[in-house]
Amino acid sequence: MDFDPMVMDDAESLGPVVKISQADSVRTKFELSNVDISFANSLRRVMLAEIPTIAIDLVEIEENSTVLADEFIAHRLGLIPLNAEGVESLVNSRDCDCEGYCEHCSVRLTLHAKCTGDENMSVFARDLVPTGERLNQVLGTPIVTDSEGLGPLILKLRPGQEIKLECIAKKGIAKEHAKWAPSAAIGFEYDPHNKLHHTDLWYEQDPKAEWPPSEYAEWEEPPQEGEPFDYDAVPNRFYYNVETAGNLPPDAIVTEGIKVLQQKLAGLIHELTEGEGGDGANGDYNGPRSPEYNTGADGFGGYTTPFGNAGNQSAWGGAGGTTPYGTTPYGAGQSSWS
Amino acid sequence: MNAPDRFELFMLQEGEKKITEKVVTGMSNASDFILLKEDHTLGNLLSAHLKQAPHVLMAGYKIAHPNVPEVLIRIQTDGTLTPREALVSVCKQLVAAYGHLGREFQKELALRQYADQGEHAAGGGGMGGQNGF
Ligand SMILES: [Zn+2]
Numbered sequence: 045m046d047f048d049p050m051v052m053d054d055a056e057s058l059g060p061v062v063k064i065s066q067a068d069s070v071r072t073k074f075e076l077s078n079v080d081i082s083f084a085n086s087l088r089r090v091m092l093a094e095i096p097t098i099a100i101d102l103v104e105i106e107e108n109s110t111v112l113a114d115e116f117i118a119h120r121l122g123l124i125p126l127n128a129e130g131v132e133s134l135v136n137s138r139d140c141d142c143e144g145y146c147e148h149c150s151v152r153l154t155l156h157a158k159c160t161g162d163e164n165m166s167v168f169a170r171d172l173v174p175t176g177e178r179l180n181q182v183l184g185t186p187i188v189t190d191s192e193g194l195g196p197l198i199l200k201l202r203p204g205q206e207i208k209l210e211c212i213a214k215k216g217i218a219k220e221h222a223k224w225a226p227s228a229a230i231g232f233e234y235d236p237h238n239k240l241h242h243t244d245l246w247y248e249q250d251p252k253a254e255w256p257p258s259e260y261a262e263w264e265e266p267p268q269e270g271e272p273f274d275y276d277a278v279p280n281r282f283y284y285n286v287e288t289a290g291n292l293p294p295d296a297i298v299t300e301g302i303k304v305l306q307q308k309l310a311g312l313i314h315e316l317t318e319g320e321g322g323d324g325a326n327g328d329y330n331g332p333r334s335p336e337y338n339t340g341a342d343g344f345g346g347y348t349t350p351f352g353n354a355g356n357q358s359a360w361g362g363a364g365g366t367t368p369y370g371t372t373p374y375g376a377g378q379s380s381w382s
Numbered sequence: 383m384n385a386p387d388r389f390e391l392f393m394l395q396e397g398e399k400k401i402t403e404k405v406v407t408g409m410s411n412a413s414d415f416i417l418l419k420e421d422h423t424l425g426n427l428l429s430a431h432l433k434q435a436p437h438v439l440m441a442g443y444k445i446a447h448p449n450v451p452e453v454l455i456r457i458q459t460d461g462t463l464t465p466r467e468a469l470v471s472v473c474k475q476l477v478a479a480y481g482h483l484g485r486e487f488q489k490e491l492a493l494r495q496y497a498d499q500g501e502h503a504a505g506g507g508g509m510g511g512q513n514g515f
Contacts, residue, residue, distance in 0.1 A: 059482035059486070060486060074490070076483070080431075080434075082429075082430035083427065083430075085427075089422070090423055094423070219391050302487070309476050310473075316466055316473070
């Protein structure tokens with residue numbers, strides 16, 4: 045394997061090896077090697093389905109004279125990506141002490157638009173305004189990435205039509221509904237030359253001519269002519285392409301995914317060693333009900349910190365005190381590992 | 383109409399335990415572990431790594447029905463340690479491995495950003511004057 049000697053670092057040279065080939069505000073592409081497929085696939089699955097984000101879950105419609113049905117609009121609202129920065133300190137609304145929802149477990153957004161001109165009017169996500177108390181200044185704000193600053197189109201109004209509604213955005217994971225998925229898509233592939241025959245390529249005459257090579261084909265040795273099949277070979281280099289829906293930065297999706305997996309495993313360790321006196325004896329783990337155990341910082345009591353040993357605890361938190369990931373992609377400045 | 387609530391896929395009901403051990407009768411040093419509200423993410427991960435663990439003779443998992451969020455993991459050891467100890471040590475090893483992965487990822491990311499500096503504008507609304515444009 046031809047990895048950069050710079051990542052070969054004292055005692056850590058035996059574990060998983062990461063090589064990032066692209067990292068910007070939309071996607072992170074990286075190669076993960078020196079792990080087995082179950083390890084790689086668990087990370088993929090968890091990034092798809094189990095990272096907490098925030099999305100509109102309740103809509104109260106006060107006025108709707110558009111041509112669209114209330115529930116149709118409510119569904120569209122649910123799918124609008126909202127900024128999830130700081131969502132870890134939002135209480136899961138099912139565990140909250142309040143009745144229904146409150147500022148500790150939800151973000152309130154309002155939308156009010158009326159077409160007073162004589163041309164049809166478009167209503168965009170930027171017209172959704174967060175109101176009331178929020179845990180921080182950005183949590184729940186609709187994500188706007190287009191150059192005009194509009195965000196996704198919600199609906200259109202004809203002259204005289206009006207829409208007025210209030211939304212309650214809650215914390216959730218994509219296992220419950222895809223609107224909570226942080227990633228728009230996750231590319232995952234291995235063995236670009238299909239040496240392991242894990243896939244059967246359909247073809248007319250010649251699979252080589254008919255199937256375009258993977259972009260990772262040149263990263264790995266092509267099979268030799270007449271090379272015998274290696275029955276012992278297992279995949280150990282995996283190529284990810286994590287694309288964000290906007291609510292979390294792509295690198296945060298990866299680090300949050302790792303954190304969720306660690307919490308799952310730590311939860312098992314805790315339950316399995318309970319009553320042994322030893323390490324798991326701090327009582328902050330009395331029957332968790334939510335996927336993440338709502339225990340603030342590291343979630344699981346006293347076992348291992350998610351990997352931020354170097355002092356930057358909350359995974360994608362910035363080094364010391366800066367806003368979690370507002371500045372992450374570039375110029376995060378003094379990252380604490382030095 | 384009678385569809386189960388989606389949150390039943392991941393939220394433990396009142397009184398449910400995340401993981402329970404059932405000793406397998408008729409097999410030496412063997413236990414089944416039932417994980418509630420989990421899926422292939424943990425089932426495959428744990429059984430694959432148990433197979434590689436020392437003193438584990440046999441490990442496997444099943445999800446008996448796709449609509450029922452329960453994983454069964456069966457472990458048989460050679461007797462040097464109990465199935466429960468084998469499972470705990472694999473879990474600990476995996477927590478450490480993912481921790482390592484997280485650190486490697488952060489390191490690589492910082493290197494990448496260092497290399498990219500000047501090529502890209504600062505992402506996410508950062509004014510980041512240090513880039514010089
Ligand atoms: Zn509440």
